[in-house]
Amino acid sequence: MGMRKVRKEAFLKTHPFCIFCGGTVLTDTVEHCPPRAMFPDRAWPEGFEFPACSNCNHGSADDDLLISFLARTDPFTDGEGDDGRMPDIIRSVHQKFPQLVSKMMPSAIEARAMNRRLGIVPEPGATNQEAGPVRVTDEIDNAVRVFAGKLTKAIYYLHTSQVFPTNGRIGLKWFTNADLVTNNGRYRVFESFQGLDGIVPALVRSRSLLNDQFEYKLSLSTDFELMALQARFGRGFGFAVVACTDRAKLDALFSSVEERMGKPNPFKPI
Numbered sequence: 195m196g197m198r199k200v201r202k203e204a205f206l207k208t209h210p211f212c213i214f215c216g217g218t219v220l221t222d223t224v225e226h227c228p229p230r231a232m233f234p235d236r237a238w239p240e241g242f243e244f245p246a247c248s249n250c251n252h253g254s255a256d257d258d259l260l261i262s263f264l265a266r267t268d269p270f271t272d273g274e275g276d277d278g279r280m281p282d283i284i285r286s287v288h289q290k291f292p293q294l295v296s297k298m299m300p301s302a303i304e305a306r307a308m309n310r311r312l313g314i315v316p317e318p319g320a321t322n323q324e325a326g327p328v329r330v331t332d333e334i335d336n337a338v339r340v341f342a343g344k345l346t347k348a349i350y351y352l353h354t355s356q357v358f359p360t361n362g363r364i365g366l367k368w369f370t371n372a373d374l375v376t377n378n379g380r381y382r383v384f385e386s387f388q389g390l391d392g393i394v395p396a397l398v399r400s401r402s403l404l405n406d407q408f409e410y411k412l413s414l415s416t417d418f419e420l421m422a423l424q425a426r427f428g429r430g431f432g433f434a435v436v437a438c439t440d441r442a443k444l445d446a447l448f449s450s451v452e453e454r455m456g457k458p459n460p461f462k463p464i
């Protein structure tokens with residue numbers, strides 16, 4: 195048996211149940227969450243490997259592709275950390291989701307206006323559309339919802355050693371680089387979470403810090419019932435999650451906030 199197989203078997207022995215579907219299904223695979231393809235040179239953070247049943251692991255391959263694409267659409271990038279894989283990723287997205295890439299691209303006029311506001315100058319040979327922020331389509335929205343749900347459960351497991359239950363509820367609000375444009379480079383929902391106590395772990399691979407590519411802040415109640423999670427993927431996209439292991443409690447909390455604020459709750463259930 196090779197070392198990789200030995201390690202995998204040891205991992206699955208310690209973590210026998212899938213953490214993505216409630217913790218009752220025996221695991222047969224190890225899932226990298228966030229997916230490795232999101233990171234240049236596949237240098238994903240150490241320790242972000244989770245037990246997954248094959249249904250949960252393989253069910254989201256197309257979503258992982260879209261997420262990797264989105265994470266790499268950083269309008270502020272200067273080519274630093276570019277591993278040259280973006281053309282391959284775009285080609286795969288084209289194959290699996292014909293026309294999606296063109297639907298995501300803003301028009302040339304929109305792109306020029308946005309880039310001017312952001313001070314983005316396309317690199318030689320690139321158009322404003324290629325350099326600029328993207329539009330969100332239903333496919334992308336769906337992929338982010340699947341991904342955010344999985345990452346929330348993964349981070350919950352990492353910090354509590356408990357599986358997020360099927361009776362739990364996860365509410366999501368997410369943003370693209372285009373929202374950064376309209377808010378002068380700020381994720382406004384993150385600012386409203388600023389007063390929450392939480393931890394921002396250092397994410398590392400081979401002693402290099404990866405927080406510029408992926409960073410999160412986790413706030414967790416001492417009984418592990420309620421959590422708030424803010425995650426950011428470079429300047430490609432980000433999300434905020436409010437989750438509770440008891441869905442009725444979270445629904446009640448959201449309704450009381452709606453009543454007080456007099457407007458709809460921006461956190462949509464996953």
Ligand SMILES: [Zn+2]
Nearest residue numbers: 212215247250
């Ligand atoms: Zn599962």
